[in-house]
Amino acid sequence: MEIRERRLAIVLLDLIGSTAFVSRVGPMKAARWLQYHDRLTRSLMHRFNGREIDRSDGFLLSFESPINAVNFCLIYQRDIPPKIKINTRIGLHVGIVAEVTQHELDVMVGAKPVELEGVAKNIAARTMSLCQAGQVLLTEEAFRHIKGRVNGFTPKGTRYVCVGLYRFKGVREPQTIYAVGVRIESLQPPPGSEKVKRLGGPKKVKSRARDRRIKEWFWWLMMRWALINLIYIISIMWPWLMYHLPLLNRLLDWVLHGD
Secondary structure: OEEEEEEEEEEEEEOOHHHHHHHHOOOHHHHHHHHHHHHHHHHHHHHEEEEEEEEEEEEEEEEOOOHHHHHHHHHHHHHHHHHHHEEEEEEEEEEEEEEEEEOOHHHHOOOOOOOOOOHHHHHEEEEHOOOOOOOEEEHHHHHHHHHHOOOOOOOOEEEEEEEEEEOOOOOOOOOEEEEOOOOOHHHOOOOOOOOOOEEEEEOOOOOOOHHHHHHHHHHHHHHHHHHHHHHHHHHHHHHHHHHHHHHHHHHHHHHHHHO
């Protein structure tokens, strides 16, 4: 057995409702469908030099390059859930872990070849637990390693947004959490949970002008058109209101007091 300390990008990927899915379709059909998902995921993992550490209702992965980890997450959410018809969520953290490489004899009897230990893995898991369907969340530590870095694989229009400050159960320092994605729905601040308390942050993230879709542009223009019309009507009626204001005041006084 070999143990060494490493700084890695840790990704926790979770299939939402996988237990209900297996119960609904049965173990044989679920196994075939989940194996299809795993083949797609491992192919994408290989493309971005990721490494599978564990698999249960999703994957625990590690990447040496944080930007590769983010690109894997974004392209996975874009391409794979539509094919498997199951929603997913992903949490990402960059931190120092103890990497344990097991003896070959231990692997032969079922031990995982490589295991990761350390609070960084727990922070990645807590970050993932916050995610809504289709969302990718990352910690401030991960964001610092990725900020300003793109490559040819980064989807066009990728946006990073701070979604709030959270306190994770079992973690001393509060964590600033960021969302990364292209669609505005995937950038919305998630609520707290049983193991994660939301301390503050924006209630809603608005789309940028260059990211707005036709429907958003329609309502944006309608609101401003209504405001302009209201100002115009008030400006037209203002002289009439000023001229009749004393009469209106006397009428109101009569209605209220009967004098």
